[in-house]
Amino acid sequence: MFKWFGKVNYSPYTKVSDFARYLKDGHLMGSKCKKCGSISFPPRADCDKCMSGDFEFFEMSGKAWLNSFTKVEAAPTGFEDAAPYIVGVVDMEEGGRALAWFGESIKEEEIEIGMELQVVPQVFEETEDIKVYYSLEKSGTSWVKV
Amino acid sequence: MTKRVGIIGLGHGVFGRRSDATVQELAFEAFAAALEDAGIERKELDASVIGSVPEYHKQRSLAGVVQEYLGLVPKPTWLTEVACASGSAAIRTAWMSIKAGVHDIVAVIGCQKMTELSTPEILALMGRVGEVQWESVFGTTFPAYYALFAQRHIHEFGTTREQMFQVAIKNHFYGAKNPNALFRKEITMDKAKASAQVASPLQVYDCCANADGAACIILACEDRAREISQKTVWLDGMGCATASMSVLKRPGLTSLPSAEAAAAQAYRMAGVTADDIKVADVHDCFTIAEIMAYEDLGFCKKGEGGRFIAERKTYIGGKVAVNVDGGLKAKGHPIGATGVSMTYEIAKQLRGEAGERQVPNADIGLTHNVGGIGQYCFVQVLRRD
Numbered sequence: 001m002f003k004w005f006g007k008v009n010y011s012p013y014t015k016v017s018d019f020a021r022y023l024k025d026g027h028l029m030g031s032k033c034k035k036c037g038s039i040s041f042p043p044r045a046d047c048d049k050c051m052s053g054d055f056e057f058f059e060m061s062g063k064a065w066l067n068s069f070t071k072v073e074a075a076p077t078g079f080e081d082a083a084p085y086i087v088g089v090v091d092m093e094e095g096g097r098a099l100a101w102f103g104e105s106i107k108e109e110e111i112e113i114g115m116e117l118q119v120v121p122q123v124f125e126e127t128e129d130i131k132v133y134y135s136l137e138k139s140g141t142s143w144v145k146v
Numbered sequence: 147m148t149k150r151v152g153i154i155g156l157g158h159g160v161f162g163r164r165s166d167a168t169v170q171e172l173a174f175e176a177f178a179a180a181l182e183d184a185g186i187e188r189k190e191l192d193a194s195v196i197g198s199v200p201e202y203h204k205q206r207s208l209a210g211v212v213q214e215y216l217g218l219v220p221k222p223t224w225l226t227e228v229a230c231a232s233g234s235a236a237i238r239t240a241w242m243s244i245k246a247g248v249h250d251i252v253a254v255i256g257c258q259k260m261t262e263l264s265t266p267e268i269l270a271l272m273g274r275v276g277e278v279q280w281e282s283v284f285g286t287t288f289p290a291y292y293a294l295f296a297q298r299h300i301h302e303f304g305t306t307r308e309q310m311f312q313v314a315i316k317n318h319f320y321g322a323k324n325p326n327a328l329f330r331k332e333i334t335m336d337k338a339k340a341s342a343q344v345a346s347p348l349q350v351y352d353c354c355a356n357a358d359g360a361a362c363i364i365l366a367c368e369d370r371a372r373e374i375s376q377k378t379v380w381l382d383g384m385g386c387a388t389a390s391m392s393v394l395k396r397p398g399l400t401s402l403p404s405a406e407a408a409a410a411q412a413y414r415m416a417g418v419t420a421d422d423i424k425v426a427d428v429h430d431c432f433t434i435a436e437i438m439a440y441e442d443l444g445f446c447k448k449g450e451g452g453r454f455i456a457e458r459k460t461y462i463g464g465k466v467a468v469n470v471d472g473g474l475k476a477k478g479h480p481i482g483a484t485g486v487s488m489t490y491e492i493a494k495q496l497r498g499e500a501g502e503r504q505v506p507n508a509d510i511g512l513t514h515n516v517g518g519i520g521q522y523c524f525v526q527v528l529r530r531d
């Protein structure tokens with residue numbers, strides 16, 4: 001089900017494909033190595049530290065801080081109707097980073113580096129197929145099942 | 147093992163929209179010029195290495211086609227690909243083959259046609275420049291990544307939009323004097339500021355332009371170089387390093403760790419420091435990239451790159467002349483050719499053959515060629531006798 005992830009998905013098959021199923025149900029998951037306990041976000045199947053392939057998912061708090069951002073005006077194929085969109089890179093509370101779009105809870109002029117944000121699971125409502133992603137929202141915004 | 151590897155021949159075609167020629171025809175122009183410059187014939191070559199990024203060409207497996215058109219069959223050839231640093235990877239593998247004693251004389255050809263693809267094909271490729279699993283799904287583009295770097299650089303160091311545009315103004319100033327450049331026109335601050343938005347804060351005048359083009363250098367082991375050439379330029383420092391593909395795994399967004407590591411290797415191998423470099427070609431795919439390069443290469447302290455250009459320290463007559471061939475910004479960026487073009491330019495400078503763009507007393511020079519958004523970086527230190 002990793003093909004659910006993203007407006008345009010280029011890499012539908014992965015050992016962490018359950019990430020998208022969790023996301024559809026409102027859970028933002030990182031991965032944890034069962035051998036050494038090292039955690040990753042985005043999740044990865046094979047431990048970066050000890051090379052073990054034995055991992056489990058755990059739920060991230062979604063709490064994050066804005067590292068940098070850009071408003072994309074010139075969009076690639078598949079994203080024309082979304083442009084312009086604002087992409088942010090955030091540092092996650094538990095470690096790791098996420099790259100995502102800003103959601104509707106934040107106005108463009110409110111965006112500043114260092115601000116606290118919430119990474120919130122989202123489902124594309126306009127598409128017939130299941131399509132999921134996560135967005136950067138005002139701190140304290142919680143997931144609402146649509 | 148040969149002690150040193152020298153550059154004995156230099157050739158360069160005109161960069162631009164080359165709808166008059168195929169990629170192998172572009173390669174031929176640069177190759178023929180390099181052979182003539184070296185004063186040798188094809189039969190003296192042991193091999194060729196081709197630097198190019200295959201997905202832009204209709205022709206698949208490009209090295210074979212180029213090899214045939216250059217008349218080099220049955221000599222060995224192979225293609226190197228590390229995105230925009232493919233040309234420097236070709237130079238490195240040729241250098242390695244000579245250092246290893248396998249070959250004595252090798253031609254390195256960087257060649258690229260980027261205008262064969264239609265705009266929709268380019269836009270589709272643009273969607274896959276980043277890490278495709280976790281980043282491209284959000285519509286990231288090349289400019290978007292450098293925009294993230296720029297925004298963070300502004301935040302941490304107070305770098306300004308004017309300072310970034312000053313990079314573009316300098317590079318166009320010199321590009322106007324380079325007959326091989328795509329844009330041979332100076333630009334103004336007002337015009338740069340008025341250019342269209344691409345990915346904030348970057349605008350059109352922060353971005354380099356795709357181009358078609360080719361460049362060629364001929365490398366030789368020390369003994370053969372001394373026999374053949376009176377003006378050999380030596381590849382004395384060869385650095386090469388990588389950084390994570392994903393920006394999510396980078397330690398920070400204001401420098402390229404691959405560039406810092408490659409520079410340290412190259413300086414150490416050549417036995418020089420950043421202060422010794424008189425002239426450099428750095429990878430200014432975006433204006434912020436040149437500012438980051440000043441810092442990553444140690445031309446100035448971290449965070450002072452914006453001031454460094456504002457104080458004109460990288461013009462001829464400043465601390466170190468940077469991209470006085472116009473850089474990617476004005477010369478154009480035929481991605482596979484770019485690295486070879488950089489080495490060509492610095493070798494010309496060290497030979498004292500750069501004409502009105504000549505840097506006085508240029509004895510030690512440097513190239514800095516970045517692949518992708520810093521996944522790969524190659525730094526060379528070049529020296530004349």
Ligand SMILES: [Zn+2]
Pocket residue numbers: 033034035036037038047048049050051052
């Ligand atoms: Zn582990």
